[in-house]
Amino acid sequence: MPDDRTAARSALVSVAITGSGGSGAVTAGMILLEAVGQAGWYGLMTRSAGPQIRGGESAAMLRFGPEPVDCLDDRFDLLVGLDWRNAARFSDEIPLDAASLILTDPGAGAVPEALLREGPQIRALPWKAAAEAVSQGRLNMVALGTLGASVGLPLAALEAGLKRTLAAKGPETVDPALHCLRRGFDLGWAPFATTSAPVGGVPERWVLSGNDAAGLGALRGGVRFVAAYPITPATEILEWLAPRLEQLGGSLLQAEDELASVNMIIGASFGGVPALTATSGPGLSLMMEGLGLAVASETPIVVVDVMRGGPSTGIPTKPEQGDLDIAVYGLHGDAPHLVLAPLSVRDCAFTTQWAVGLAEHLQTAAIVLSDQSLGQSRAVTAPAPEPTAHLTRLRQTKPGERYLRYALTEYGVSPMTEPGIAGGMYTADGLEHTERGTPSSAAADHLAQLEKRRMKLDDFDYGDAWAEIRGDGDTCLLTWGSTAGAAFEAAERARAAGRPLRVIALRLLAPLRRRALARALEGSRRVLVVEQNQSGQLFHLLNAHRMLPPTAGRFARPGPLPLRPGEILGRILGLD
Amino acid sequence: MPDDRTAARSALVSVAITGSGGSGAVTAGMILLEAVGQAGWYGLMTRSAGPQIRGGESAAMLRFGPEPVDCLDDRFDLLVGLDWRNAARFSDEIPLDAASLILTDPGAGAVPEALLREGPQIRALPWKAAAEAVSQGRLNMVALGTLGASVGLPLAALEAGLKRTLAAKGPETVDPALHCLRRGFDLGWAPFATTSAPVGGVPERWVLSGNDAAGLGALRGGVRFVAAYPITPATEILEWLAPRLEQLGGSLLQAEDELASVNMIIGASFGGVPALTATSGPGLSLMMEGLGLAVASETPIVVVDVMRGGPSTGIPTKPEQGDLDIAVYGLHGDAPHLVLAPLSVRDCAFTTQWAVGLAEHLQTAAIVLSDQSLGQSRAVTAPAPEPTAHLTRLRQTKPGERYLRYALTEYGVSPMTEPGIAGGMYTADGLEHTERGTPSSAAADHLAQLEKRRMKLDDFDYGDAWAEIRGDGDTCLLTWGSTAGAAFEAAERARAAGRPLRVIALRLLAPLRRRALARALEGSRRVLVVEQNQSGQLFHLLNAHRMLPPTAGRFARPGPLPLRPGEILGRILGLD
Amino acid sequence: MATETRTHALKAKEYKSDIAPVWCPGCGHFAVLSALTKALAYLELPKERVALVSGIGCSSRLPAYLDTYGFHGLHGRALAVATGLKAARPELTVVVAGGDGDGFSIGGNHFLHACRRNMDLTYIVMDNEVYGMTKGQASPTTAPEWSRSKLTPHGPGVRRFRPAAIALAAGASFIARGFAGDPSGLTRLIVQAIEHRGFSFLQVLSPCQTFRPEQTEWKQQVHPFDGEPAANDLEAAARIHADDGMALGLIYVEPLPVWQPLAQPSASLAEIEQELSL
Amino acid sequence: MATETRTHALKAKEYKSDIAPVWCPGCGHFAVLSALTKALAYLELPKERVALVSGIGCSSRLPAYLDTYGFHGLHGRALAVATGLKAARPELTVVVAGGDGDGFSIGGNHFLHACRRNMDLTYIVMDNEVYGMTKGQASPTTAPEWSRSKLTPHGPGVRRFRPAAIALAAGASFIARGFAGDPSGLTRLIVQAIEHRGFSFLQVLSPCQTFRPEQTEWKQQVHPFDGEPAANDLEAAARIHADDGMALGLIYVEPLPVWQPLAQPSASLAEIEQELSL
Numbered sequence A, B: 001m002p003d004d005r006t007a008a009r010s011a012l013v014s015v016a017i018t019g020s021g022g023s024g025a026v027t028a029g030m031i032l033l034e035a036v037g038q039a040g041w042y043g044l045m046t047r048s049a050g051p052q053i054r055g056g057e058s059a060a061m062l063r064f065g066p067e068p069v070d071c072l073d074d075r076f077d078l079l080v081g082l083d084w085r086n087a088a089r090f091s092d093e094i095p096l097d098a099a100s101l102i103l104t105d106p107g108a109g110a111v112p113e114a115l116l117r118e119g120p121q122i123r124a125l126p127w128k129a130a131a132e133a134v135s136q137g138r139l140n141m142v143a144l145g146t147l148g149a150s151v152g153l154p155l156a157a158l159e160a161g162l163k164r165t166l167a168a169k170g171p172e173t174v175d176p177a178l179h180c181l182r183r184g185f186d187l188g189w190a191p192f193a194t195t196s197a198p199v200g201g202v203p204e205r206w207v208l209s210g211n212d213a214a215g216l217g218a219l220r221g222g223v224r225f226v227a228a229y230p231i232t233p234a235t236e237i238l239e240w241l242a243p244r245l246e247q248l249g250g251s252l253l254q255a256e257d258e259l260a261s262v263n264m265i266i267g268a269s270f271g272g273v274p275a276l277t278a279t280s281g282p283g284l285s286l287m288m289e290g291l292g293l294a295v296a297s298e299t300p301i302v303v304v305d306v307m308r309g310g311p312s313t314g315i316p317t318k319p320e321q322g323d324l325d326i327a328v329y330g331l332h333g334d335a336p337h338l339v340l341a342p343l344s345v346r347d348c349a350f351t352t353q354w355a356v357g358l359a360e361h362l363q364t365a366a367i368v369l370s371d372q373s374l375g376q377s378r379a380v381t382a383p384a385p386e387p388t389a390h391l392t393r394l395r396q397t398k399p400g401e402r403y404l405r406y407a408l409t410e411y412g413v414s415p416m417t418e419p420g421i422a423g424g425m426y427t428a429d430g431l432e433h434t435e436r437g438t439p440s441s442a443a444a445d446h447l448a449q450l451e452k453r454r455m456k457l458d459d460f461d462y463g464d465a466w467a468e469i470r471g472d473g474d475t476c477l478l479t480w481g482s483t484a485g486a487a488f489e490a491a492e493r494a495r496a497a498g499r500p501l502r503v504i505a506l507r508l509l510a511p512l513r514r515r516a517l518a519r520a521l522e523g524s525r526r527v528l529v530v531e532q533n534q535s536g537q538l539f540h541l542l543n544a545h546r547m548l549p550p551t552a553g554r555f556a557r558p559g560p561l562p563l564r565p566g567e568i569l570g571r572i573l574g575l576d
Numbered sequence C, D: 001m002a003t004e005t006r007t008h009a010l011k012a013k014e015y016k017s018d019i020a021p022v023w024c025p026g027c028g029h030f031a032v033l034s035a036l037t038k039a040l041a042y043l044e045l046p047k048e049r050v051a052l053v054s055g056i057g058c059s060s061r062l063p064a065y066l067d068t069y070g071f072h073g074l075h076g077r078a079l080a081v082a083t084g085l086k087a088a089r090p091e092l093t094v095v096v097a098g099g100d101g102d103g104f105s106i107g108g109n110h111f112l113h114a115c116r117r118n119m120d121l122t123y124i125v126m127d128n129e130v131y132g133m134t135k136g137q138a139s140p141t142t143a144p145e146w147s148r149s150k151l152t153p154h155g156p157g158v159r160r161f162r163p164a165a166i167a168l169a170a171g172a173s174f175i176a177r178g179f180a181g182d183p184s185g186l187t188r189l190i191v192q193a194i195e196h197r198g199f200s201f202l203q204v205l206s207p208c209q210t211f212r213p214e215q216t217e218w219k220q221q222v223h224p225f226d227g228e229p230a231a232n233d234l235e236a237a238a239r240i241h242a243d244d245g246m247a248l249g250l251i252y253v254e255p256l257p258v259w260q261p262l263a264q265p266s267a268s269l270a271e272i273e274q275e276l277s278l
């Protein structure tokens, strides 16, 4: 994935739509995102809601334009208020300034003070009247039309987006919505239409959430069995996978709890079928014993942890990168395994697929650390790439006279049979064992098997995908997972301001690549570790392995608010 | 606990007794240990057994004499073989050399080759005949008599030890055993009787295992409720506590699993009663979610983890210090809590009591990392000391108008009410919350509560007990938990050989005491981190916090064999 | 200063806190909250001697809405927290509340063992046959053919969990079913459940407006149980076997041995330490 | 080269591995191992198509003693491992084995849900009313007054877990009880359990010589069940109610819907990717 982006992000527009329960703010955002894709642009949409399950206020926040978008901006150009009940709660999430514009219908009442602090402009629009003029008309669709026009989207793209999004609801819904959309469009003008249509026709665009992408990565990696227990914000991975696994001849089983789900995928994988589960912090905690069993019995499994605010039940609907510690260190005993983190919505596909391949090939457990801000955001992107190496399980289909399941091989990986293969019978065990798998408490067996399990991971050649590295210069941002988007953009801005900057975004967090990282850091005088948690988990992890220069600093800030490029830029500028 | 030991350990004797199932090797060892206490000496006994639940071979390994004993020696002076079936499996655990002596009855058959490698002497004794001469006589008691005489124990001490140990079995057992003991004693002579009786009468001695001591620490700390699920090697803590809790008006509840036990103690503690559970690695894994709840809801609890070989089911009956990582880092989200480790069998009392006090006072979860080598070893010691500060829960018994359970106080600890106190009603929550406890996803509440939970632990004054520090010099051993005994002794030997050496044995592993450790390390040029695991968990933990000089090295070696002083000494000598 | 809450009998609404529920309009859980406050008022229980313990789910949000002590713990573990609390503080009135997912799926093992242990707890499960909080997946009580969750697009395909039958087999000594749409009947059952000495299990049909809107029909489908509550387990089994899942009332109650810790203060710590001494 | 194990029908002992059991002399689990090999031989199952899944405990050591595939997993999670294996590889014969602690205490939730799900698994619980491996604590099936564990010096004080009653309430479609002291009866029950399509639950009274030596008396106490196996759950409930816990034989068997994954290959990965495209 070469870095072919320009440094100029000025062609991107940021808009937010808010409204109380039932006002259709999120639907309008979804349609807008589809329209962005129809226009051949790129885009990102995140959403936010109050604590209510239904009927609470909600907000859709989008950023889009002719270049790939991997994070929200520091500020918003446009805020569309469908109504203002409780909208004040979004004031932290939707920063406005004097250059921002609020669009609203005067009938929606007064804009909350909290949103007006930095003096944005307000423009009143007769949406209510326009909606009422259409039978079954809805204000959100009128507002969407105006918004679309304001950002320079062609009406055709908006119409196509609307039809795709609302298709399932039938013409009773679609037709009046289209009417409203057009009326709203006619109310619009184009203050933010700096973006231009792609030259040479519309390129292929995907619209998907990070959770969808993780599901795709699982399928591409060969996963054909999933067992899981619902949990926010991971459930959509399962929802996306359930019907599709079936279409591919696999299956998804809703388990009674996470203890069951992790052990179920261990069973399926023992049966020869690549298997995965998805969860979030509380569920991951419950899976730690199972993960240890997968490591000790050398049964490949993948757990996708879509992180949310922690600790404990924490803040289920908000992002935080707080589970790195548990993912890396949370198994009892010495239990080497894999930890990976996707770097963008689209990268959820690549990273999950790679995780499946690595787990299968290295016969171990892999944890993929996605988070709410990737999983539940939707993006318009180019199609997701795949890892170059096709990694699969080393199978033994013709075992010899005396098959040794845990044979001490040169690279530590022992060819694996599976039920059905005659002569390959063995008992997988979480007790320490001999090469054959027989329980043993002998020091020699323990040392040999511990070393085998360490070596097969440490000595493997992971290639280039361990990190995304962009830019150069003697200042370096080191980051991981979802924070990469904001870090990359902060670096672009720094560069644009004449300050060269390097970004290393780690995709592989365990085992860490000592030599590759040292190479990537060569020549950097200042290192700043950027992440979204309280304690600086990556910072400590890298220090633990003495992989950071002693002067490296950290910028660790917990959720629930996203890390924004400007915030990171500020830290960089403050480095001297 | 000042260091008043002499450097001369030569007055200590090491003996082992082996035999197949039913031969009574362990019983003989237990009696010997009691006799050691009766004589006013100190002693340590560990045991080892084959995989069988019953009927397998077993070994008792002892070291004793006029000075405190906190680890086994590198070699054994005496090996008593009651019979030799499968005794070869103990050859790693019972190193013999040319100065060692094997005592056995010729009728027991040939001594296994594996035990003879280093050329120990063998002395044949007519135990069988002597036992057969006594009606209901048993060979192990005859052998014990000979052994006792050989090490210079007074017959009276042996007799008293025998009576105490076998009392419950009644005179049918005790009388013939005494006969045998005396006959064996008469067969003895005193090649190892270099030890001398204490001057000025027999001082007070306790005989207890580390698991007993942990139980005592719990009671001393005020624990009056325990819920737990049996697991090797932690079960004896529960067995010791069950009747005694009841005697003190508390209770122990055998839970259906570890998920239940950790949540049960949270409930009891919420009710105002200090509460604890004990487990080992697999159970600890299952408790991680509950530990996070205790942290987030600020409910004091203590979990004693008696570590065993890992990962997964691992080696249940053998020691390893493999759970430091999970104990420190195994909670999802940012969840600061306490981790402590006892430094000897006797110290299990002190450290557990301190853990209870700290957890109560700081309203958080504490994990105590004992291990099989402490928990299941028995020691003859001086009475166990108590922490100097009496730490208790900050209670609010007269709440004011509007009680704020999670009030942001100066030190981060908020006074706590409990059911029954009028006006103090609140709902404890694992969701992020306001000061009052109401769920909140607002950034300000999250930051404030995260910071409160961090600060109350980081800024507390833990006093001197965070580590045991002995010796001086520019070379320093840094260690933790059960390995401390061997490290201290290695240092004594180095000093005796003219090489000054400092040992810092950490009792408090989270939060680490940065300043105190820096002070303790001042002037040390060479630092070696010593621990019994594969990956060097303490080494990495200290590096994570940049608390080690860049040249610090590590000596990490996994179980199941204990780390021995000579092994550590070898590393020290190899340091230049 | 509020050190004494009870100079007069409290009204039901005085047991409510001032926190607004996050529940959807029309959610059955509102009725459970309200019936519970009425029951507490009827029983004249001092607020500070009541503790409400829950897990995670829409239903499990209940404790914060009461002005009593509360513990909003982990998904599935409410009974364990409550067991520890009751063992440590037997004089408290401990009520446990949660959902069908919380209690019968992830919490199933604690349900079994709490029934067996028969401690003096009251357990209210607000059964809406769905996971409300996570937006509409099948729970153990969901019909096998209910196919509106994307996770189980053909329906869960598994026979429904039968809470009363399991509770009986496991050893609960009080089993009842209430309905959110029958507030006074529900209040009465909660009173009885709290008054019962032993583990009282009360399943409450509590419709989920959002993910199971068809449950508004429950109003038409519920009916009282025929006859008297069973007083032994054989009768209870027969009643439960004949049950269509929509019958309301007390199903079974029997005085059975209640587990409680045997605190017998008989020694001092010093005496215990003495045992260690030679 | 051993790529084909089956040119002739195998003898029972050919299903045994060469690993010596760690069990105590006289342990009931030996008889279960032996009956299982006989059943496999009788059914002429190719070794490589059989998988034995277990948890942790003396009983759970069983898989390694068979020359089939095996998984010795975590304490209490055997049914989950087996469920995943069977869902992924429906053509295998999957037998689950473990103890009363493993299955009814820590594993209780999976037991409930495995019964409900009614997958085609055979579950053998070697019940010795004690935790053998951890040296003699009370299990859920231990009598309330058994006071020989130091953990529960007055006895657990809780009514016994009734495995058959729970299995029935939860939805198992095959329930039987065997005895280690009746090897041929046990072999027959294992054969029936494996042949049954659905979840077969077989409780085996399997004495623990070491921690429950009094169980040698079971030989005198067991007796066959009266009458024919129940064919519906009402009859089954009556049989189980009358049961003294010592009756041997098939208690209940009924063909009930079996959960199995609905694999309907109908699209390629490329087609699925196409859906993501605008």
Ligand SMILES: Cc1ncc(C[n+]2csc(CCOP(=O)(O)OP(=O)(O)O)c2C)c(N)n1
Pocket: A229, A230, A231, A232, A258, A282, A283, A286, A313, C056, C057, C058, C059, C060, C075, C098, C099, C100, C101, C102, C103, C126, C128, C130, C131, C132, C133, C134, C139
């Ligand atoms: C360990 C864990 N797993 C999963 C979840 C996610 N989760 C929260 S509530 C819930 C189900 C709630 O359903 P129910 O108990 O029926 O309550 P309802 O919302 O229907 O009232 C789930 C699966 C969690 N919080 N913790």
Ligand SMILES: Cc1ncc(C[n+]2csc(CCOP(=O)(O)OP(=O)(O)O)c2C)c(N)n1
Pocket: B229, B230, B231, B232, B258, B282, B283, B286, B313, D056, D057, D058, D059, D060, D075, D098, D099, D100, D101, D102, D103, D126, D128, D130, D131, D132, D133, D134, D139
């Ligand atoms: C999570 C966990 N908790 C506890 C244990 C300790 N443990 C091992 S076996 C066992 C009980 C075994 O009893 P049972 O299942 O009845 O088998 P038996 O030994 O009696 O055949 C326990 C508690 C464990 N291995 N893992």
Ligand code: SF4
Pocket: A053, A054, C022, C023, C024, C026, C027, C028, C029, C058, C059, C128, C132, C133, C207, C208, C209, C210, C211
């Ligand atoms: S989702 Fe259902 S259960 Fe949850 S609050 Fe809304 S109506 Fe009630």
Ligand code: SF4
Pocket: B053, B054, D022, D023, D024, D026, D027, D028, D029, D058, D059, D128, D132, D133, D207, D208, D209, D210, D211
């Ligand atoms: S302890 Fe009991 S169950 Fe375990 S092997 Fe020995 S006799 Fe069998």
Ligand SMILES: [Mg+2]
Pocket: C057, C099, C100, C101, C126, C127, C128, C129, C130, C131, C132, C139
């Ligand atoms: Mg529900």
Ligand SMILES: [Mg+2]
Pocket: D057, D099, D100, D101, D126, D127, D128, D129, D130, D131, D132, D139
């Ligand atoms: Mg058992």
